[in-house]
Amino acid sequence: MIIVMKPNAAEQSVNSVLNTVKENGLRTHRASGETVTIIGVVGDKTKLDTSTILSMNEVEKIVNVTESYKLVNKKFHPAPTVIKLPYTTIGPDSFTVMAGPCAIESREQIHAAAKAVRDAGATMLRGGAFKPRTSPYSFQGLEEEGLKYIQEAARENAMDTICEVTSEYALELAVKYVDMVQIGARNMQNFELLKEVGRSGIPVMLKRGLSSTIDEWLNAAEYIMSYGNPNVALCERGIRTFETATRNTLDLSAVCVLKEKTHLPVIVDPSHATGVRAYVEPLSKAALITGADGIIVEVHPNPPCALSDGPQSLYFEQFDKLMKDLAPIADLTGRTLH
Numbered sequence: 001m002i003i004v005m006k007p008n009a010a011e012q013s014v015n016s017v018l019n020t021v022k023e024n025g026l027r028t029h030r031a032s033g034e035t036v037t038i039i040g041v042v043g044d045k046t047k048l049d050t051s052t053i054l055s056m057n058e059v060e061k062i063v064n065v066t067e068s069y070k071l072v073n074k075k076f077h078p079a080p081t082v083i084k085l086p087y088t089t090i091g092p093d094s095f096t097v098m099a100g101p102c103a104i105e106s107r108e109q110i111h112a113a114a115k116a117v118r119d120a121g122a123t124m125l126r127g128g129a130f131k132p133r134t135s136p137y138s139f140q141g142l143e144e145e146g147l148k149y150i151q152e153a154a155r156e157n158a159m160d161t162i163c164e165v166t167s168e169y170a171l172e173l174a175v176k177y178v179d180m181v182q183i184g185a186r187n188m189q190n191f192e193l194l195k196e197v198g199r200s201g202i203p204v205m206l207k208r209g210l211s212s213t214i215d216e217w218l219n220a221a222e223y224i225m226s227y228g229n230p231n232v233a234l235c236e237r238g239i240r241t242f243e244t245a246t247r248n249t250l251d252l253s254a255v256c257v258l259k260e261k262t263h264l265p266v267i268v269d270p271s272h273a274t275g276v277r278a279y280v281e282p283l284s285k286a287a288l289i290t291g292a293d294g295i296i297v298e299v300h301p302n303p304p305c306a307l308s309d310g311p312q313s314l315y316f317e318q319f320d321k322l323m324k325d326l327a328p329i330a331d332l333t334g335r336t337l338h
């Protein structure tokens with residue numbers, strides 16, 4: 001439930017409501033706007049006598065939140081979440097571009113990719129060091145060696161980094177080297193991993209599960225936030241449908257639904273959504289127009305020789321053109337492209 005205070009309620013009134021709720025064994029989440037403060041209540045609300053709360057000083061009303069997710073709910077936290085990294089601010093005023101290869105394959109490869117995507121205007125470098133491959137015989141990633149390369153390449157090019165973590169072991173290593181971690185589609189409901197990422201506090205991008213509903217996805221994000229980590233972004237990367245012309249089906253309407261339901265930033269991944277490099281440019285533009293806060297795009301120095309996801313990886317020239325095409329659209333939508 002949410003307790004809405006009267007406009008410009010005194011700090012003392014807000015504090016006594018907060019204390020009363022806590023004394024009843026429930027957790028509070030305060031959000032203060034220009035004039036109105038709202039107090040989100042998390043826990044078993046039958047423990048709370050609502051008539052007592054309603055009779056307290058400067059309490060306007062109580063609103064029931066029917067959704068099972070609370071901390072990620074826009075009703076609890078109306079202002080959009082902004083995630084600040086050294087070179088990137090993910091949030092409503094910017095359009096964040098994360099780019100780089102599917103997997104870190106060598107020092108030379110990630111350095112070349114970093115320079116090319118940085119020159120084109122991206123501020124975040126992606127690259128997997130732990131690859132969740134369908135076959136156990138496919139390239140599995142360079143692990144810690146790869147993390148060292150991506151950190152080095154990002155430092156040289158003044159960029160932030162994002163890398164997927166597939167286990168608690170991977171997370172333990174990744175936090176030492178990268179600015180943001182990614183939880184991949186296959187791990188969206190790996191609840192132990194979600195809890196660990198929650199405890200770590202490191203900025204995280206949570207991808208939508210292969211066949212997950214938006215509700216399940218938001219509940220997965222709730223796990224991370226409820227374990228103490230507010231720096232969560234969501235990533236729509238296509239879902240399984242009957243269509244086979246594309247690798248997955250990009251659910252752009254999810255961006256609209258999420259913007260209504262949550263304050264968390266939304267990133268779109270047109271590379272994994274389609275599996276086809278020719279579709280990345282139009283869908284990146286569509287993502288920006290639809291209100292997404294950024295994109296994550298696979299770019300490789302030599303896509304035909306990529307160890308994973310070559311067919312969906314852009315050539316450097318294609319990425320450069322994409323950034324040039326996005327710039328005027330970002331201007332139109334009032335966002336800074338970086």
Ligand code: PEP
Pocket residue numbers: 102128132164183184185186207237269272
């Ligand atoms: C990736 O980003 O390389 C990846 C494996 O993505 P997803 O989890 O969306 O398949």
Ligand code: MN
Pocket residue numbers: 102103272298308309
């Ligand atoms: Mn990939």
